[in-house]
Amino acid sequence: MNYADEFRDPVAARGVLAAIARVTDEIGATREKPVHIMEICGGHTHAIFRYGLDKLTPPGLEFIHGPGCPVCVLPMSRIDECVEIAERPGVIMTTFGDAMRVPGHRKSLIQAKADGADIRMVYSPLDALELARRHPDREVVFFGLGFETTTPSTALTILQAAADGQTNFSVFCNHITVPPPIKALLDDPHMILDGFVGPGHVSMVIGVRPYDFIARDYGKPIVVAGFEPLDLLQSVLMVLEQIRDGRAEVENQYSRVVPDDGNPVSIAACAEVYAPRPSFEWRGLGEIDASGLCIRPAYAAWDAEVKFGVGYGKGPRAVAEPDGCRCGDVMTGRIKPHACPQFGTGCTPEMPLGALMVSSEGACAAYYQYGGLRLEAAL
Amino acid sequence: MGVRRQVNVACILKDEPIEALIGTWSLIHVGFAMSRINEEEAALTLDILRQLGEAQAEIEAMRASERMLAS
């Protein structure tokens, strides 16, 4: 058993798919009047396209791709600020690879690197801290971004830096949290969602209780799901069964990884290091209350915003997207990626115009890579 | 073929020596072990999935048989 192959078994998949078709029928959903299920997490969006699950499920079931790709929702102004820090003399900027190509107003990190800034890709924030140890004469900054899956790793690295007294290390914090944008989506009067597939890796950190409001206050089902094809299909079936039965509950399909209460060590580290910002901008969605995290004053010595005087709300806030880009409409499910006039022409994974084309978890990149273009255009 | 890499296990260690982790599977993210795979829960989930698969095979066999009798 390696906890991956078992969850790709085609025989079991046939069974789940048949059950999905049956329950979709029982709900009375059709191609004209489909049931809408949002997969919140970009990892799920990627898996749906990679395994072609959207083509295997009945036409009465429509997936709406959620805002859960951290690179895709990062506002341009933050890329600009990151480039600004990276271009200061003496700075080594470190980042996860997928943030390198996100377009900023002036340039992306990869362009800044080509122009001479010292920008390096790292696998872990711990590698950035190690770099700081090896270069005591330089300022090493880690471009911290991601949801609750990643927030603990940055928090624990800051705690490590603090314990070691490593003061030439700091974090440019862009961490964001999942529940606030879900609430914002649910408060949208044009909201058409019938249920949610909840993020698996985020939930292994925060547990399933933070989603209670979705069932309790909005009457929508949510099932926290794993990332193998069978995990996703089973979770979709569980959401559909709730809809059919008129239930709205928080269920956990990914219990082999997600304890209901999450990971207490991670939660404690995050509470120690971060405080919520009053609001944070999401690309395509706008400002969302209490959706971003900043570093607490106690750890200001490791906060790049403090160290470099660059900060959220300090610079001019330009929110305009590049001309002709429809990222916001794709993000909110109003249009499918190929309906954007730039899709596949002015915007490709090699030369992305919008952020949804940058990360493999972005809806546009997934469509592009796995042929959503041909299939949907043919319909 | 795999990759060798040092990971931080602070998040998955309960009150136990580090040796307790030997032979267990964990989910690793950016250099940190974030969750220990719960084998019992994994087996339960697979059971449900298998039953769905078997039930479907059964239904298909019944249908095929019906078609055969009707022809």
Ligand code: SF4
């Ligand atoms: S194709 Fe490019 S510009 Fe258009 S919505 Fe997608 S990412 Fe944005």
